Amino acid sequence: MVTLKINEHEAKVAEGTTVLAAAKTLGINIPTLCNHPDLCVAGNCRVCVVEQKGARTLVASCATPVSEGMEIQTNSLKVRNARKHIVELLLSEHRADCTKCYKNQNCELQTLANEYSFGEHIFLDLTEDHNYAIDRSSPAFIKDDSKCIRCQRCVRTCAQLQHVSAIAVSHKGSEMKISSFHDRPMSHVVCTNCGQCVNRCPTGALTEKTYIDQVWDAIYDTDKHVVVQTAPAVRVALGEDLGYDPGERVTGKLVTALRQLGFNSVLDTDFTADLTIIEEGTELLTRLKKVLVEGDKTLALPMFTSCSPGWIKFIEHKYPHMLPNLSTCKSPQQMFGALAKTYYADKRKLDPANVVSVSIMPCTAKKYEADRPEMRSSGYKDIDYVLTTRELAVMIKQAGIDFRTLEESHYDSVMGVSTGAGVIFGATGGVMEAALRTAYEIVTGRPVPFKNLNIMPVRGMEGVREATIKIEGTREEWNFLEGAELKVAIAHGLVNANKIAKAVSQGKAQYHFIEIMACPGGCLGGGGQPIPTSAEIRQKRMEAIYAEDMHMDLRKSHDNPEVTAIYQEFLEEPNSHKAHELLHTHYTERESY
Amino acid sequence: MYQTGNLVKDLAEKHGRRRESLMPILQDIVKKHNYLTDDVMVAVATELDISAAEVYGTASFYTFLDTEERGKNVIRVCKTITCSMKGKNDIIATIEDMLKIRVGETTPDKMFTLLETNCIGWCHKAPAILINDMPYTDLTPETVIDVIKGYMR
Numbered sequence: 001m002v003t004l005k006i007n008e009h010e011a012k013v014a015e016g017t018t019v020l021a022a023a024k025t026l027g028i029n030i031p032t033l034c035n036h037p038d039l040c041v042a043g044n045c046r047v048c049v050v051e052q053k054g055a056r057t058l059v060a061s062c063a064t065p066v067s068e069g070m071e072i073q074t075n076s077l078k079v080r081n082a083r084k085h086i087v088e089l090l091l092s093e094h095r096a097d098c099t100k101c102y103k104n105q106n107c108e109l110q111t112l113a114n115e116y117s118f119g120e121h122i123f124l125d126l127t128e129d130h131n132y133a134i135d136r137s138s139p140a141f142i143k144d145d146s147k148c149i150r151c152q153r154c155v156r157t158c159a160q161l162q163h164v165s166a167i168a169v170s171h172k173g174s175e176m177k178i179s180s181f182h183d184r185p186m187s188h189v190v191c192t193n194c195g196q197c198v199n200r201c202p203t204g205a206l207t208e209k210t211y212i213d214q215v216w217d218a219i220y221d222t223d224k225h226v227v228v229q230t231a232p233a234v235r236v237a238l239g240e241d242l243g244y245d246p247g248e249r250v251t252g253k254l255v256t257a258l259r260q261l262g263f264n265s266v267l268d269t270d271f272t273a274d275l276t277i278i279e280e281g282t283e284l285l286t287r288l289k290k291v292l293v294e295g296d297k298t299l300a301l302p303m304f305t306s307c308s309p310g311w312i313k314f315i316e317h318k319y320p321h322m323l324p325n326l327s328t329c330k331s332p333q334q335m336f337g338a339l340a341k342t343y344y345a346d347k348r349k350l351d352p353a354n355v356v357s358v359s360i361m362p363c364t365a366k367k368y369e370a371d372r373p374e375m376r377s378s379g380y381k382d383i384d385y386v387l388t389t390r391e392l393a394v395m396i397k398q399a400g401i402d403f404r405t406l407e408e409s410h411y412d413s414v415m416g417v418s419t420g421a422g423v424i425f426g427a428t429g430g431v432m433e434a435a436l437r438t439a440y441e442i443v444t445g446r447p448v449p450f451k452n453l454n455i456m457p458v459r460g461m462e463g464v465r466e467a468t469i470k471i472e473g474t475r476e477e478w479n480f481l482e483g484a485e486l487k488v489a490i491a492h493g494l495v496n497a498n499k500i501a502k503a504v505s506q507g508k509a510q511y512h513f514i515e516i517m518a519c520p521g522g523c524l525g526g527g528g529q530p531i532p533t534s535a536e537i538r539q540k541r542m543e544a545i546y547a548e549d550m551h552m553d554l555r556k557s558h559d560n561p562e563v564t565a566i567y568q569e570f571l572e573e574p575n576s577h578k579a580h581e582l583l584h585t586h587y588t589e590r591e592s593y
Numbered sequence: 594m595y596q597t598g599n600l601v602k603d604l605a606e607k608h609g610r611r612r613e614s615l616m617p618i619l620q621d622i623v624k625k626h627n628y629l630t631d632d633v634m635v636a637v638a639t640e641l642d643i644s645a646a647e648v649y650g651t652a653s654f655y656t657f658l659d660t661e662e663r664g665k666n667v668i669r670v671c672k673t674i675t676c677s678m679k680g681k682n683d684i685i686a687t688i689e690d691m692l693k694i695r696v697g698e699t700t701p702d703k704m705f706t707l708l709e710t711n712c713i714g715w716c717h718k719a720p721a722i723l724i725n726d727m728p729y730t731d732l733t734p735e736t737v738i739d740v741i742k743g744y745m746r
Contacts, residue, residue, distance in 0.1 A: 165644030170653040179653070181645040182631055182660065190644065593635050593645035 004070035019061035034151035035062040037534045050074045087116040092123040095146035101204040108202035137185035139371040140193035140364040148205035154197035162494040166191035181593040190317045194310035194518045195364030195527020211385040218356040219262040226356045228263040233362040233426030233523035236544035240530035241393030242403045247540030252408020267415045270422030272332040277557035280329045281439040282574035293480045300324040302511040307331045309369035310518025320589035328584040337382030338582040343570045362526030388528025417562040420549035427545045428492035428522035429458040432515040437556045443478040463496035488513045493520040601636040628659035664699045666744045669710035669723040679719035687734040
């Protein structure tokens with residue numbers, strides 16, 4: 001333990017603690033910009049400078065470890081003046097058109113400016129004669145260099161959490177900026193659209209591309225029937241943007257709010273998550289049989305999940321030779337889209353041309369996924385607009401809805417019934433758990449041998465997890481699996497996905513089935529989730545997801561009555577020709593940059 | 594444009610494939626070809642298993658690691674204070690007039706590129722220019738013509 005004094009208060013903290021963290025233990029807040037709990041120390045922005053007794057200059061508290069007997073002042077005149085100058089310098093290179101900015105009221109620089117910079121600015125506004133690039137090429141997000149303060153949170157996110165580095169620091173001095181490879185449009189580089197950078201950007205330099213106005217237009221258009229689906233991770237995070245603490249489940253209020261916004265039908269992505277399990281589980285078992293029993297060389301093992309559009313784009317860029325290992329199943333969002341304008345429109349006697357399909361996602365990559373040319377199996381654009389959790393919160397505020405006082409209500413039907421297996425798609429390991437709950441039962445006729453169906457070995461926040469499920473007492477048609485050990489792996493965050501993909505690519509990993517989610521924590525830590533997101537917040541959202549699962553009457557995808565019905569009425573059987581047409585897809589090799 | 598061929602692989606063998614091998618590899622490519630093409634930067638990224646954006650970021654930081662097409666001979670005119678006071682603008686005007694290009698441009702025959710540079714340490718013999726690796730100092734509009742003529746053969 002190290003003892004130091006901060007503003008005359010004594011702190012005892014572990015060796016290696018930063019001054020910033022030590023101050024926090026005393027309840028002393030030091031402002032930060034480039035610092036982020038998920039990322040390595042950078043010391044770029046200097047906003048967190050403090051005065052250290054005996055030091056020649058002010059030190060960055062985020063990058064200074066404590067030492068015995070250290071004396072720190074966080075709020076001296078010298079510190080306040082320096083901080084004011086630092087904030088003013090950042091503002092001199094930041095196009096501060098706050099009232100027009102998407103991040104207005106939700107901007108860390110604005111908050112600092114509010115404390116440190118009012119009245120006349122000290123420095124010249126350098127933005128006026130600088131020709132900044134605004135990149136709107138991606139359907140998922142906008143990169144506006146005029147708002148960038150070069151704190152490099154995005155660069156560290158893309159490198160450290162995602163192993164992508166689609167963006168890096170380029171040029172120097174006053175020309176320094178954050179660039180893609182040779183300043184190519186973001187739509188034409190290795191970027192996965194995961195939005196983790198968007199979630200961490202302290203200003204409006206990286207924001208999701210919003211479709212709020214288009215959705216309002218569709219709602220107000222009386223000729224249109226607007227259906228909305230909500231992803232599992234939205235219900236455990238939306239509350240954070242509406243005044244609730246992290247980890248609060250707001251499912252019932254969410255449904256009511258969507259109805260009040262004017263959506264004609266409020267449906268659930270969890271329904272197609274259940275459907276995904278039937279399709280993907282069948283695909284896995286079929287692959288195992290064909291490869292292991294029949295010696296089919298055209299099919300690849302291990303099979304990777306395909307629900308995460310960030311992961312899909314990652315593998316298309318980085319490991320194109322492993323595309324045959326991906327499940328051909330579309331993600332639940334896209335399955336829903338394909339069915340909304342076919343099965344659903346038929347059932348409700350609607351002209352699919354008049355159906356507008358909106359999805360609420362914890363994700364920015366889903367916006368990109370919806371725009372992929374393959375995603376038009378219904379004959380129309382299967383998903384018209386994707387909104388993030390954050391955008392939905394904006395719409396709820398715009399509509400003047402007092403969220404807290406809303407009554408709870410249930411999803412509409414059809415395509416609104418779901419099981420706990422669908423809900424847990426929102427957490428890392430959830431797809432694996434849902435798939436095992438069903439696949440094990442298909443093969444053995446018995447439920448998975450875990451208490452309350454909770455397959456604990458696949459849960460948790462460890463970046464890469466492995467589990468082995470022994471299969472015993474198989475039904476006759478599956479007796480080739482008798483005594484077999486099904487080896488599975490789970491990774492979340494593309495840096496971890498890369499570890500598994502690399503091992504598989506080099507033939508060093510012996511798995512049958514691998515779940516990959518592009519974002520840390522899975523969808524609950526998605527790029528479209530409320531800001532801020534941190535390890536503690538992800539943990540709380542995860543607990544909420546599993547609580548939601550326990551709270552459901554049905555816990556296994558194959559028990560979902562609407563899933564049974566859709567096969568009887570429409571899809572015939574899992575992996576049928578019709579299912580392939582609507583619910584499966586193919587992938588595209590992409591450039592390595 | 595030039596073909597990458599085995600160049601990057603050979604340089605990776607020579608300098609290694611660690612992150613710190615990046616600079617010597619880029620320097621050797623520029624020594625040979627004057628500038629970095631997109632293809633060569635992607636090849637370096639692949640060889641070192643880093644992202645192409647990082648390679649570009651590093652290259653763009655250094656003035657002498659060009660990422661735009663350059664002519665066979667790169668003329669860099671010192672733009673810093675002493676050379677400015679000693680007539681660097683006249684030198685540039687003379688070269689522009691002679692080669693029919695402006696600063697930042699390359700002649701259509703790809704023989705010359707004209708650029709400005711920060712101080713190259715010849716203030717005592719200003720104005721100074723650098724052609725490829727060779728400095729020329731104490732220049733006048735008359736003498737610079739002769740210097741450049743020497744590179745036309």
